Amino acid sequence: MAFAWKAAGLTYNRYLAVAARVVRRSLKEDKRLQAERRGEMDLRFAKWENGKQGENKSLASANEAAMAEHAGGQGQQ
């Protein structure tokens, strides 16, 4: 793999989100507050199986966990 972030298990979107966060945080104070509001994400999600709703989980932490797992799987290969 040519990309370090890919080897770390990140998806392209996650990589972009992290990059965007860094840019936002390096802005001046007044602009930063405005910009950081655009980067907020507070969603919950649930997986469904056979017509039954699973547990409601926070999307942000679930995404991180899934990617960490993904990275671990690739590291072993």
Added chain:
Amino acid sequence: MLSRAAHPALRAGVAAAARPATLNVIHPAGYATLREIEGRLKSIRNIEKITKTMKIVASTKLTRAQRAMTESRTYGQTSNTVFEQAETKAADVEGKKTLVVVCSSDKGLCGGIHSGLSRKTRKMSAENSDFDLAILGEKCKAQLGRSNGRQIVLSFAGIGKDVPTFADAQAIADQISLLPTDYSSVQIMYNKFVNAQTYEPVIVEAFSEEAIANSPNFAAFEIDDEVLSNLREYALANALFWALAEGHACEQSARRNAMDNASKNAGDMINKFQILFNRTRQAVITGELVEIITGAAASEEG
């Protein structure tokens, strides 16, 4: 409506159940209904106040939502230009499922905006039920969970509190691309904003890697196979962002209209009840006068 001989208790129950119908019921007992009408008038006035406020709130939110929509449309259309130039077509792979992402939201009180999406989904599943569902927003989840529960693989909540951000779209796109099933294409269903009064559920396609790779003019872009999956994920996030923002704008405008209509109806009802109230009061006064006069006349005679 009801015969005068009907049981009084039964009559009261019926009157309470059928609200607008009480307008044309003639109550033999004046006193009780006068208070009843007053109470109902008060509650309708309160409801009118609430719906008016909600309308104002929705109007202010609408301008913001519309601005966000025009901005996000640029994202979506720019991202689509690539596929238009490459003449990408949905891959027609046998045995692979399609994923339909339904973009609704968590909040109600906005007319038929969510049920429009649910209806279209049900229509699609009646024709060909070989697709999975990922649902954004509680409203469509509740509606489709009953009829198409088995097709749902993912549901997201927390949408529609504010103008959707690109971070929202990215997180959803990530979770969708992490799904174990390999889908032939992802179709995003959202409410297209036609104008402030009308909206219609439409579908925008986010293509799979094979579909992109097989497109006729794909070679013109000189994209490495390695970054192809990145393009796909990014395009999915773009399309989702577009759909979310446009759906949000539709929802706000629909809520504004719904609340406008509700306020109008409340105004009509207030007028009707006010007239009824005045008439009843007059009748009660006349009745009392008649009673006093006849009583006085009777005692004079005696």
